[in-house]
Amino acid sequence: MKSAAKRAGLCIVTMLIVSFLAYAAFALISGDPAQTLLGTDATPERLEQMRHQLGLDQPFMVRYLKWLLGFFTGDLGISYSYRQTVWSLIAPKIEVTLCMALISFVVIVAISIPAGILAAQRSNGKSGLLSTGLIQLGMAVPPFFTGILVSWGCGIVMKWFTPGDFPGLHSAKAATALRHLFFAAVCIAIPRIAMTVRMLRSTVIGEMNRSYVRTAISRGNDRRGVFLRHVLKNSLVPTVTFLAQTMAEIVGGSIVVEQVFGIPGIGRLLVASISNRDYPVVQALVVIMAFWVVLAGTAADLINQRIDPRLRLGGGE
Amino acid sequence: MKKNKINGYLLAGLILFGIFLVMMIIGLFYTPYSPTAMSSAEKFQGPSAAHLFGTDNFGRDIFSRALKGGITTFGIALATIAIGAAAGTLIGAVTGYFGGIVDDVLMRLNDALTAFPSFLLALVIISIVGPGKKYNVILALGIVFIPSFARVMRTAFASLRDVNYITSAKLMGAGSPRILFVHMLPNTVHTLLPALTIGFNNAVLAEASMSFLGIGVTPPDASLGYMLSEAQSMFGRAPWYALCTGMMIVLLVFGVGLIGEGLQRQSREVA
Numbered sequence: 398m399k400s401a402a403k404r405a406g407l408c409i410v411t412m413l414i415v416s417f418l419a420y421a422a423f424a425l426i427s428g429d430p431a432q433t434l435l436g437t438d439a440t441p442e443r444l445e446q447m448r449h450q451l452g453l454d455q456p457f458m459v460r461y462l463k464w465l466l467g468f469f470t471g472d473l474g475i476s477y478s479y480r481q482t483v484w485s486l487i488a489p490k491i492e493v494t495l496c497m498a499l500i501s502f503v504v505i506v507a508i509s510i511p512a513g514i515l516a517a518q519r520s521n522g523k524s525g526l527l528s529t530g531l532i533q534l535g536m537a538v539p540p541f542f543t544g545i546l547v548s549w550g551c552g553i554v555m556k557w558f559t560p561g562d563f564p565g566l567h568s569a570k571a572a573t574a575l576r577h578l579f580f581a582a583v584c585i586a587i588p589r590i591a592m593t594v595r596m597l598r599s600t601v602i603g604e605m606n607r608s609y610v611r612t613a614i615s616r617g618n619d620r621r622g623v624f625l626r627h628v629l630k631n632s633l634v635p636t637v638t639f640l641a642q643t644m645a646e647i648v649g650g651s652i653v654v655e656q657v658f659g660i661p662g663i664g665r666l667l668v669a670s671i672s673n674r675d676y677p678v679v680q681a682l683v684v685i686m687a688f689w690v691v692l693a694g695t696a697a698d699l700i701n702q703r704i705d706p707r708l709r710l711g712g713g714e
Numbered sequence: 715m716k717k718n719k720i721n722g723y724l725l726a727g728l729i730l731f732g733i734f735l736v737m738m739i740i741g742l743f744y745t746p747y748s749p750t751a752m753s754s755a756e757k758f759q760g761p762s763a764a765h766l767f768g769t770d771n772f773g774r775d776i777f778s779r780a781l782k783g784g785i786t787t788f789g790i791a792l793a794t795i796a797i798g799a800a801a802g803t804l805i806g807a808v809t810g811y812f813g814g815i816v817d818d819v820l821m822r823l824n825d826a827l828t829a830f831p832s833f834l835l836a837l838v839i840i841s842i843v844g845p846g847k848k849y850n851v852i853l854a855l856g857i858v859f860i861p862s863f864a865r866v867m868r869t870a871f872a873s874l875r876d877v878n879y880i881t882s883a884k885l886m887g888a889g890s891p892r893i894l895f896v897h898m899l900p901n902t903v904h905t906l907l908p909a910l911t912i913g914f915n916n917a918v919l920a921e922a923s924m925s926f927l928g929i930g931v932t933p934p935d936a937s938l939g940y941m942l943s944e945a946q947s948m949f950g951r952a953p954w955y956a957l958c959t960g961m962m963i964v965l966l967v968f969g970v971g972l973i974g975e976g977l978q979r980q981s982r983e984v985a
Binding site: 411414415419422423426442468529533534537538539540542545546549553580631646649650652653656657667669671672674676679683686687709 | 720723777789826830832833837838841842845919922923926927928929939945946949953956960962963964967968971972975
């Protein structure tokens with residue numbers, strides 16, 4: 398339990414560092430928010446009043462801590478380009494992206510784990526050549542390219558959803574919305590499936606070549622049992638770690654794919670806010686996305702500590 | 715004896731990459747049409763002998779534009795990798811060879827950076843230095859690629875630290891820079907080359923994604939990513955635009971990916 402607490406502590410420290418860096422970097426380049434909000438023809442009195450309202454007359458560390466608390470109270474400042482609070486802008490979009498990321502994650506796990514094990518068992522000859530070729534091809538096709546093809550083929554031709562017209566998860570057409578998210582999620586998943594299969598194949602093959610496997614089989618255990626009980630179990634730790642990194646890649650992929658499919662999630666908002674130099678929004682979104690990734694990493698470490706007792710002693714392999 | 719045998723993956727990759735490279739070299743000196751010449755009589759033409767990849771909504775020749783765009787994408791990826799590999803190798807060499815507190819600090823920082831999705835980090839940097847400019851894209855991506863190279867190269871240098879020939883070079887009075895770059899660097903090539911191919915592919919895909927989103931390379935510079943975002947809006951009228959441009963990216967990344975796979979297998983056979 399002690400090691401779990403240590404890991405959770407490390408997670409919080411990482412988050413504090415990341416949020417501080419994000420806050421400092423964007424505070425440095427964003428100039429005077431009061432001026433940006435009021436425009437160039439604002440009177441000095443009005444500017445002063447606005448600065449006071451936004452809390453800009455306070456010291457930097459106080460402003461940072463207030464902003465950090467904003468993630469819990471919902472007060473993250475005001476968007477420059479939408480003139481509404483950052484929180485009200487982000488909140489409805491988070492669940493859309495979260496939903497898509499989860500679908501994508503499930504698709505990746507459901508396909509790549511059986512495929513990876515299969516590829517490991519048949520790694521020689523023609524089937525090995527085929528799987529390596531498919532893996533490299535899967536990694537070579539950018540998600541936005543598959544996105545264009547899928548949104549045309551499944552959206553415009555088959556009319557399974559309408560690209561660019563996302564009905565919303567709580568509307569009457571929630572089923573269409575989920576379908577819309579599903580196809581986008583698949584486009585994010587494809588390159589990542591290829592990478593996971595590749596990782597799993599080499600991990601499982603590496604494990605099968607270890608001497609304990611040979612010993613177990615030579616002592617008369619059946620191959621299937623050794624494979625299921627020992628090889629797969631020992632391949633579990635690196636796989637969990639890899640899947641946590643997958644979470645990070647899904648976040649990156651969603652930024653592009655939301656644009657292709659016209660899904661109003663936080664990725665699309667991030668791109669628009671970067672183009673508009675809407676720093677309060679960018680700042681908040683970067684920290685939220687980073688938090689999601691750090692959380693996934695922490696979860697993976699905690700799961701691995703349950704699987705492998707050696708990791709609980711604080712050391713690795 | 716088997717050392718000189720080129721494996722199938724490497725060969726296939728080199729052929730695909732060669733095709734792309736030849737197209738780029740031709741594109742540097744000659745394009746069938748001016749990539750910006752518009753012709754209202756020839757808009758939305760399908761692929762033909764006159765226009766290999768067809769034409770777009772302004773009647774511009776897509777093949778000529780794809781050649782120019784390919785050069786931009788290729789050049790940016792190359793420059794990015796040069797920054798990432800040079801700085802990463804330097805950091806990896808110093809931390810891997812000397813160890814100590816510098817190693818601890820830099821590697822903790824490295825861990826924090828690699829935990830971030832690299833694409834998100836690139837977007838953060840690009841939004842700080844300013845979106846839509848070619849050199850800013852190179853800068854942003856270059857910085858993002860340093861940590862992964864540093865990590866890989868550190869392991870390679872650290873594994874050579876206590877090898878006999880390094881010890882004897884030290885005994886013969888060779889200085890640290892000489893040991894690092896004359897004796898160690900050539901022996902890290904088996905690690906560096908596959909890392910370069912993976913990094914290059916990531917750079918191509920990251921640049922294309924950024925330009926696709928309109929915050930990477932923007933007109934007048936052509937880029938395959940930006941062309942794809944144009945192509946998406948006219949997919950119904952001119953599907954060849956997206957298909958041909960997309961296949962250019964796939965050709966390059968697939969080719970380089972196979973080269974990397976081949977190199978990795980070859981170094982495993984040698985070892």
